[in-house]
Amino acid sequence: MTPAIRADRMTRQRRVVLDILAGSQDHLDAETIYALARARDAKISLATVYRALAWLKQRGLVQEQRLGEGHAHFETTPSEPHDHFTCIVCGRVIELEAAQVHELTHQLCTSQGLHVTGLQMLVQGVCGECREQGLGKR
């Protein structure tokens, strides 16, 4: 007995997806990851990218973000938790130091008997650069 639970494999495709995410500070969407992955492995399929992302996510290696759009973005799990500010003019995503906010929210939830497992803050607005260019005043 003890058939030994066979650990799932870190295959080439999965590694490519992880590498791409690890090597980018951006928050990539599946389509972009797919395009970058094809540059390294012309035969990889979009379905595999999605399956790899799900697998990596399940193992805690990457995180999925919903930045208010219709599709998801992904990033490698950060050591420091952070939140995201999305500029509604240029689309840039800026990371926010989140410890304080998360701490406060945790307290709030715990005091109501809620056990928090995940936390995501989504801020939209106009970034400094776009404000300077007056684009934010349209």
Place this chain on the structure above:
Amino acid sequence: MTPAIRADRMTRQRRVVLDILAGSQDHLDAETIYALARARDAKISLATVYRALAWLKQRGLVQEQRLGEGHAHFETTPSEPHDHFTCIVCGRVIELEAAQVHELTHQLCTSQGLHVTGLQMLVQGVCGECREQGLGKR
């Protein structure tokens, strides 16, 4: 001249959608709103529901929420801003008093030259009831 900007109309369909949202404390998705709307107006179409939601949203009467799922939820614009806690066991959505957290985030962003126009916190976890039932320990 001064052709007088003709105000768009609050039509029957738009009112039905708004009424449904105003009469529910839940966070309804488009499909549910559509189902409820058909009960009052059998001929209303899903496209109209979406268009009505977009119109109401643009006028600030309703707000769209992304609760981490692939689809959107809607609620009438609350007088007090709040955030949402989604129980990953029973799916219930609990509203969180958000003023403090929003205040803190505003400060954080402003100090970085970011102009905030929208803010949404998304918390996932296990609610008190589900924890009591031990379902959260699975």
Place this chain on the structure above:
DNA sequence: GTCCATGCAAACTGTTTGCACGCGC
């Protein structure tokens, strides 16, 4: 040979759009 992962294409979900009709002013 046995699994698990992959590629492909088709299915599916949520949402948007084009177009002709129709109602209110």
Place this chain on the structure above:
DNA sequence: GCGCGTGCAAACAGTTTGCATGGAC
């Protein structure tokens, strides 16, 4: 009659799934 709003169906984007093939042990 004009213009905006509607209904319908088709298009669309993002994501998931079924199935046969292929690779690692």
